[in-house]
Amino acid sequence: MPARRDAVSSGISFRRLFSELFGTFLLVLAGAGATVVGAVSHGAISRSAAVAAPGLTVMAIILFMGAVSGAHLNPGVTLAFTLRGDFPWRRVPGYILAQLAGATLACLFLKALFGRVGALGATEPGHGITDWKAMLIELALTVGLISTILGTASRAQNVGPLSAVGVGGYIILAGLWSSPISGASMNTARSFGPDLLLGDFSHFWVYLAGPLAGALLAVGVAWMLRGPGGDPGGVAAARGTLDPH
Numbered sequence: 001m002p003a004r005r006d007a008v009s010s011g012i013s014f015r016r017l018f019s020e021l022f023g024t025f026l027l028v029l030a031g032a033g034a035t036v037v038g039a040v041s042h043g044a045i046s047r048s049a050a051v052a053a054p055g056l057t058v059m060a061i062i063l064f065m066g067a068v069s070g071a072h073l074n075p076g077v078t079l080a081f082t083l084r085g086d087f088p089w090r091r092v093p094g095y096i097l098a099q100l101a102g103a104t105l106a107c108l109f110l111k112a113l114f115g116r117v118g119a120l121g122a123t124e125p126g127h128g129i130t131d132w133k134a135m136l137i138e139l140a141l142t143v144g145l146i147s148t149i150l151g152t153a154s155r156a157q158n159v160g161p162l163s164a165v166g167v168g169g170y171i172i173l174a175g176l177w178s179s180p181i182s183g184a185s186m187n188t189a190r191s192f193g194p195d196l197l198l199g200d201f202s203h204f205w206v207y208l209a210g211p212l213a214g215a216l217l218a219v220g221v222a223w224m225l226r227g228p229g230g231d232p233g234g235v236a237a238a239r240g241t242l243d244p245h
Helices: 002-040 047-069 077-084 089-114 118-120 131-152 162-182 186-199 203-224 232-239
Strands: none
Touching: 002 047, 002 089, 002 118, 002 186, 047 162, 077 089, 077 131, 077 186, 077 203, 077 232, 089 118, 089 186, 118 186, 131 162, 131 203, 186 203
């Protein structure tokens, strides 16, 4: 029996990590791919379509795979759920590595098909925008994104599948007004993939510091609004429902 339990536990862990890798692959494929395809097609992808693509992709991923891993797809989300007490620290390294790997694989796929076109969808500060301004925009955007995620996952406001609409909708709206400033990444893994393959990390600190600091502030906002985490709704949203432990 112990061996059987260990095998089941290992299988569930693999599914969770694969879910994070696959989900982040799809997210970055849509986000970076919109820029790449826009360059290949000489502008056939509008800015509105480019910012809608990752938001709608996240919505779909939460709906079809959220029960497996929680569909974090973002190191900042993993950190926020953990600090709220909804997610165990021991799983954090595996989740973040899976997210970074998924983002890298998506950019490898785009590079294999189209070459280094469109800078592989790299997120960079807009023309004339300093790194500090872009970082502060990323921080503010991430506070809103993770506040939306934590809020729809709380016991008081768990809205089930509608949380996917809230999260996806926020990503689209954030991109519509802020993508010319910072690229509206809100996700360190999203920015890591293109930068790794381009070998250019000159602006990466913006997308490391901004989203991670935003995640920390969002945890503080959640505490102010709802008190400590660890409630059943938040735990189920953060860990998936394959196994309650």
